[in-house]
Amino acid sequence: MIQLTRLAVCTLALACFSSCFVSRETTNVPLSAELVDQLEPGRTTATEVAEILGAPSEVVQLGFRSAWRYDHVRAKRAGFSVIVVTLIDTDARTDRVWVFFDENDLLTNVGSTFQAGGSQYQMPWQSRDYPESVAASKPNDESADTASIPAGSGGSAAR
Amino acid sequence: MKRLSLAALVAAACSVGCVSLQWNRSSLHQPIDESRTTHFQIGASSMTEALYGLGAPLYVWELPRGHVALAWGWFDSRTLSVQLSIPTKSPADPSFQFSQIDNRLRGYVLAFDQEDQLVFVKRGYLAEIADELRRRPSFDVERAEEVLRNEAD
Numbered sequence: 154m155i156q157l158t159r160l161a162v163c164t165l166a167l168a169c170f171s172s173c174f175v176s177r178e179t180t181n182v183p184l185s186a187e188l189v190d191q192l193e194p195g196r197t198t199a200t201e202v203a204e205i206l207g208a209p210s211e212v213v214q215l216g217f218r219s220a221w222r223y224d225h226v227r228a229k230r231a232g233f234s235v236i237v238v239t240l241i242d243t244d245a246r247t248d249r250v251w252v253f254f255d256e257n258d259l260l261t262n263v264g265s266t267f268q269a270g271g272s273q274y275q276m277p278w279q280s281r282d283y284p285e286s287v288a289a290s291k292p293n294d295e296s297a298d299t300a301s302i303p304a305g306s307g308g309s310a311a312r
Numbered sequence: 313m314k315r316l317s318l319a320a321l322v323a324a325a326c327s328v329g330c331v332s333l334q335w336n337r338s339s340l341h342q343p344i345d346e347s348r349t350t351h352f353q354i355g356a357s358s359m360t361e362a363l364y365g366l367g368a369p370l371y372v373w374e375l376p377r378g379h380v381a382l383a384w385g386w387f388d389s390r391t392l393s394v395q396l397s398i399p400t401k402s403p404a405d406p407s408f409q410f411s412q413i414d415n416r417l418r419g420y421v422l423a424f425d426q427e428d429q430l431v432f433v434k435r436g437y438l439a440e441i442a443d444e445l446r447r448r449p450s451f452d453v454e455r456a457e458e459v460l461r462n463e464a465d
Contacts, residue, residue, distance in 0.1 A: 213372050213373060213374070214374065215372070215374045215378075215380050216374060216378045216426075218380075220372045220380075222372070237331055237332050237333055238332070238333045238334075238335075239332055239333065239334045239335070240334075240335045240336075241334065241335070241336045241337070242336075242337045242338075243336075243337070243338040243339070244339055245338075245339065245340045245341070246340075246341060246342060247341060247370075249367070249368035249369075249370070250368055251363075251368045251369060251372060251382075253359070261428070262359055262360055262363055262428070263363070264363030264364075264366075264367060264368040264369065265367065265368050266367035266368040268341070268342050271342070277335050277336065277337035277390060281339060281388075283342050283343065
């Protein structure tokens, strides 16, 4: 009986001195692969890109050319603490789209990566799960124009 | 009595958070498999191929002579630390800023010329590569004298 009481007290004490938490931090709204799919290099203009995707997060001037960045960041953090020991795990991933324009503001290249949805709540000893994210084949000029962007998290493509 | 006082002191320090042991893992972005960069050929591969193979870069900036640098990177670390004070700041900042290159990120920088053909590939810490590429070339005295002579003529 005494041992059982001690065990109960120890368990209660451990429960009182332990804590766990999860948190999530996001920047910007998620990007849509379907909207990015509407962009056609050689045809779409900068004005049309702005109409489809909205205002970019950043504009980079590249001589007479330019590049626009769209992004969405999602960071997930999980932690566990017992008295003096604290375990914290942080996993931050992003959706990114870069569009490149020539000197006439005509779209030349689009690069996109969709990984934000894959960020995970984990403990430090757990292995990260990274989805297959990049197309394996190398496109020629024709196939590059028609390459599709995998839907959901972990996809990336260029056109 | 002294032992009891010491034990009480240690217990108090631990219980109020003055002493803590932290195991922290932090990662930013998905790592890029090296095999995805090996098939790129300088002078032959295009920006379109690089974007297709590696996805959207993290950073893009202009280089001299109309060249363009594209950088892909990631960060993954595990740290074990003992803290002897009350933690007032998180050990790892989960947020990521695109506005400046995070000096923890390592990865690849690919440069392209005005025709969007691959000029070079560099691997390492992105901030260090960017600093190296942005560094001004050393002043060429002979070249400057030649320019001045030509202008004088």
